[in-house]
């Protein structure tokens with residue numbers, strides 16, 4: 001039986017997974033520019049609080065001012081429109097905040113998995129844990145929240161965090177999800193996949209799961225087979 005994955009776990013994991021194997025032995029990054037971040041936000045719109053996903057759809061006014069091309073408020077300049085033609089992109093300041101958060105999250109994921117078993121993509125370049133915790137908490141504090149009780153008619157009561165003022169900042173919303181996930185029992189199911197070339201973290205969905213996907217399992221078995229034959233030769 002498969003164990004479900006919570007919304008918080010899904011967001012934290014998917015943020016980490018924007019660093020991924022590129023298919024050629026290297027590591028690809030889905031968040032190298034605001035267009036990439038906007039695409040990621042669109043793909044996760046259903047999981048993000050309204051303010052976070054809406055704000056990510058608008059160009060960052062601070063950045064526009066930096067470039068000296070401020071126009072009538074809210075006007076979208078061609079440079080702000082995604083190259084994929086799917087509307088305005090997220091701002092650069094937002095991209096920096098999300099990337100810094102991702103580095104912190106991956107450092108803490110590396111700590112959460114069994115000792116000495118972080119993703120190979122992280123083994124050589126991890127942020128110190130104390131700095132990662134500080135950065136995660138500082139990012140979460142960009143949107144101060146209060147706890148609220150949500151008790152729907154046909155379900156049990158749940159604790160939600162609601163922004164004190166207005167709407168949630170994207171990086172803050174992701175930091176809240178990462179904190180909730182890391183402090184939950186779900187953390188014990190977190191693993192780094194050690195199939196050849198894979199750099200993914202994943203959440204075990206059943207007790208005997210060893211690889212992030214069946215295709216990684218196949219690659220790992222083939223590699224072990226070759227390893228054994230080489231040892232005998």
Ligand SMILES: [Zn+2]
Pocket residue numbers: 193194195198199200211212213216
């Ligand atoms: Zn894998």
